[in-house]
Amino acid sequence: MKKFINEFKQFAMRGNMLDMAIGVIIGGAFTGIVTSLTDNFINPILNFFTGGRIYSLQDIAGFASSFISSVVNFLIMAFILFCLLKMFNRLMSIGKKEEPVAPKTKICPYCQSEIHIQASRCPHCTSQLEK
Structure with missing residues (x-):
């Protein structure tokens, strides 16, 4: 029942x-x-x-x-x-946990522009980025 x-x-x-x-x-x-x-x-x-x-x-x-x-x-x-x-x-x-969303962007350490997470070179300042 x-x-x-x-x-x-x-x-x-x-x-x-x-x-x-x-x-x-x-x-x-x-x-x-x-x-x-x-x-x-x-x-x-x-x-x-x-x-x-x-x-x-x-x-x-x-x-x-x-x-x-x-x-x-x-x-x-x-x-x-x-x-x-x-x-x-x-x-x-209530009681359902929302899964955290993986970030899709990151900040360029050189020019502080927002770029795609998988970018190897900044499209704004053209700096080579570490992966």
């Missing part, structure tokens, strides 16, 4: 699974924006031009505030997901 739980943990903690879950949540939150855009802008414009209904300024202000509210809700949801993912990545990196 312990092995099964460890395998499930490795499966659930894989990066692509988290990306997919966040994509589904963001997609659901974006649905609210699309629905609000349709209900508060596209349908009223179509109703106005087809003569189905004439809107007052209060109606238009209500449409705009409803759309802005759905956009703000989406931004809040996206920010919360961003913070959760950032915290999750930080928790997953």
Whole structure:
């Protein structure tokens, strides 16, 4: 049973699974924006031009505030997901040691210019370097 739980943990903690879950949540939150855009802008414009209904300024202000509210809700949801993912990545990196990266450059002892680590002659001052 312990092995099964460890395998499930490795499966659930894989990066692509988290990306997919966040994509589904963001997609659901974006649905609210699309629905609000349709209900508060596209349908009223179509109703106005087809003569189905004439809107007052209060109606238009209500449409705009409803759309802005759905956009703000989406931004809040996206920010919360961003913070959760950032915290999750930080928790997953605890205990993992980063391997030191081998230097790719060195300093010329004569002119103090930065040169490639395997260079045998400085390209700046043309001094012969020791290996």
